[in-house]
Amino acid sequence: MTATTEIATEEWGPFGRPLFDDPSARALSRVGVIDVGSNSVRMVVFDGAARSPAYFFNEKVMCGLGAGFNETGRLNPTGRERALAAMRRFALLAEGMGASPLTAVATAAVREAEDGPAFRREVEEQTGIKLWVVDGREEARLSAQGVLLGWPGAAGLVCDIGGSSMELARIEGGRVGKRVTSPLGPLRLQGVRGGKKGIKAEISKTIAALAEEVGTDHKRLFLVGGSWRAIARIDMQRRGYPLHVQHEYRMSSGAIQATATFIAEHDTAELRALTGIGEARMALVPIASMVLKQLVRALGPKEIAISSYGIREGMLYEQMPQRLRDRDPLIEACRFAEKKDARIPGFGRALYRFIEPIFKGEPDSRKRVIRAACLLHDVSWRAHPDYRHEACFDNATRANLGGLTHSERVFLGLSLLHRYKNSRSGSRFEPLLGLLSDKESRQAEVLGRALRFGAMFSAQTPDSLGELRWFPKKRMLELRLSAHADALFGEVAQSRFGALVSALDANSEIKRLKPR
The missing domain is CATH 3.30.420.150 (Exopolyphosphatase. Domain 2)
Incomplete structure (x- = not known):
């Protein structure tokens, strides 16, 4: 590894540089697969962040190809016709979406049926799709x-x-x-x-x-x-x-x-x-x-x-290079969302560096969720201000994000809710908060208020203008301001900082550094 590579790796941290701009990752940006099963025939077109793709298109037809197989040893005739009709439709849709050529596999019903080979030939003749039968x-x-x-x-x-x-x-x-x-x-x-x-x-x-x-x-x-x-x-x-x-x-x-x-x-x-x-x-x-x-x-x-x-x-995973497989799907998906939807793409990384001292003692499993929150903190900014906190919560808890437990989803959603709103009481989300312990709920609130302060303290890179230092034993949060950042710490910033200090149940100290 060269010195330049080492510096780049250190700069981006344990998750590495985002991969979705890499040509090999972009090749996976719209991938269509078809699964011809014994009960259903489904086409999925994946799109988005290559390591944690979204479902651009997802449709299934309950054909029942394997119905009655024990008695006849053949594909169900009605199911066969429905499956062929579905495949014809899927072939045309994929062409229109730019998702051709499709990867298509067939499983138990087609591989075991007496007329399975004839069905495969018929599919290829009518659609051009080569159906691979897997054992x-x-x-x-x-x-x-x-x-x-x-x-x-x-x-x-x-x-x-x-x-x-x-x-x-x-x-x-x-x-x-x-x-x-x-x-x-x-x-x-x-x-x-x-x-x-x-x-x-x-x-x-x-x-x-x-x-x-x-x-x-x-x-x-x-x-x-x-x-x-x-x-x-x-x-x-x-x-x-x-x-x-x-x-x-x-x-x-x-x-x-x-x-x-x-x-x-x-x-x-x-x-x-x-x-x-x-x-x-x-x-x-x-x-x-x-x-x-x-x-x-x-x-x-x-x-x-x-x-x-x-x-x-699994068919998509098959096409991924190993370096892409090794990435964290949560972080890659959040990076992609930030690049696509945030007001200032790239700000989430600086925001994480700014607030990270507050969470220095947390395990890596929690830090990755905190990093995800920093990346997602601004992706719902187009929502109406009165409902932005709800949009954030819904986005985190219901989005297609891999690598998240249910409690982590709710933690992420609650932290983003507090990014835009101080109180969570009386919201329609209260039943979901039961998936968190009281300690986790308090930590999500601290994270949300840290995001709120860091995001509005500076529209540039808050970690270059100020530094947070957290002393848990003394319950002291210190903010060190650079000389040319003093004017940024106005009334609103002071209020947001005070809300963070309150959530931490701490005291605070402001240190203004003299110009060099």
Whole structure:
């Protein structure tokens, strides 16, 4: 590494220089992928910050290609026609969006059906799209890569359920390890003889064999797939959970058992009315819940988390260079948002340097969220002033941001709310604040007031005009002003500084440095 490179690395800190301006990252700015599954056919076009892309387009058609496969060994005729119609539409849409050529994969139904090869030829003839059929182990690898896109450094077991199969894959250290596949898709299980008793027996036998292959020593189980997400939505409804973001939603083993019982006690029409889940998806939920109940019981994971990222995101991850994979998706997404929407792009980095002394003792996991808040502090400035604090909170808690737990989302949202508003009482967000401890809520308020002071103290680089020093044992916040910055510390700045001192429950001291 050259001296110049070392200086540049130090300047940008542990996250490195933003990558979305690099030509290799820009090549990933609009990537279209199609997943032809046993139950649905979906096209996603990714766009935005290459390491944490937004969904420019996302559409699925519940075709049911694998319906009735156990009896016929062929693709469902109605599903086949619907899938072809969807593919024709997707090909034209992708061309109009500049997302061609598409990457398209097919999974269990197409790979196992007698007429799967004929369907592939028909797709290529009618659309020009070459449909790649992946085996179960490759499907597991791609799904696991999707989880790694959202959770860099994640460790545990990924479980991806589709209509006709269920895959398991170990992940650790950014790598995908052992992978296995099984016929535990709810569409396929519908065809098992012996009714509910026969299905239970088939699930139990298959899961016992899977547990022997992948072991039971997993810290975390990552759940991928529409049926798992539907079960998570029902669990949220049953619990009265306030944040309806499925990515990183956590469920305990006990909660899954309770929700499986809840599903068994209600018919699908009642569950649809409660949750808004579509009819075709809900039809598979009762069997999927039976699978999940036995899977969790057999594997005994310590933590269970829903991943909104799966095979389609894994296909994008496949195209990323390693240096891009190694980046933090949260920070890259926030940098992209700042560049696109902030009044002064680049100010967030200077703001972080200015307020960082207040949070010097915080762990790196908290500092990255603080850095994210600095980058996002101004991206909602176009919102009406009376609602800007609400726009900030909504943006943080509901945005498509990877690498954030639910409590971190709320912490980020609350800090940005306090960037524009002193009080949070009486807001419509109060139910969400229950996801934070009192200490976390107070720290989010401190961060918000620090952002507010730092952002209005100077429109340039506040760290070159003043310096904050925090002495926690003495509860003293010191502001050292450079000689030519004295005029900036006017009435409004003094008021904002006082609000920060108050949030810290501290005393303050102003030091005006003499010109050299």
